[in-house]
Amino acid sequence: MTQRERYYRGLFAVAAVYDIVLGVIFLFFGRWAFDRLGIAEKYPEGGFLPLIGGFVLVLGIGYWLIWRSDLWRNRDLVAVGALYKLAYSGVGVVIAVVDEVPHALFLWGFGIADAVFFVLMVECIVWLYRQHRPAREVPVVG
Numbered sequence: 259m260t261q262r263e264r265y266y267r268g269l270f271a272v273a274a275v276y277d278i279v280l281g282v283i284f285l286f287f288g289r290w291a292f293d294r295l296g297i298a299e300k301y302p303e304g305g306f307l308p309l310i311g312g313f314v315l316v317l318g319i320g321y322w323l324i325w326r327s328d329l330w331r332n333r334d335l336v337a338v339g340a341l342y343k344l345a346y347s348g349v350g351v352v353i354a355v356v357d358e359v360p361h362a363l364f365l366w367g368f369g370i371a372d373a374v375f376f377v378l379m380v381e382c383i384v385w386l387y388r389q390h391r392p393a394r395e396v397p398v399v400g
Contacts, residue, residue: 266382267325273339273375274321280368281315284308292360300360317342333386340379347373 283291285308292301321339324332350369359365
């Protein structure tokens with residue numbers, strides 16, 4: 259295993275822990291988290307926040323699966339994971355422009371973290387494809 263591969267595996271290990279922890283918090287302890295942030299009045303009623311927490315938890319498990327296995331074979335999961343990070347940071351910016359973010363942590367903390375994860379995951383995808391160039395087909399003469 260190359261040093262670069264170890265680096266990307268570490269990236270997915272960090273992403274896994276980050277999203278699993280956030281997923282568990284917002285799935286099971288969302289109201290507590292909003293209370294701790296001093297924004298209890300902004301807690302969305304209904305099942306919306308636990309649903310998002312569940313999605314983030316599953317995403318964290320996906321990053322864990324990438325971390326423990328072969329990066330090249332999981333390149334599609336890497337791409338989907340990168341798109342999730344882009345979706346959160348992109349939607350967060352749109353919400354900040356047209357509406358109100360419940361707390362600055364959601365944009366300036368989680369949004370920036372996901373933007374950084376997105377860039378690093380795209381870098382990983384580019385590196386993977388540069389390492390695994392398909393062999394050129396030799397034209398058949400005859």
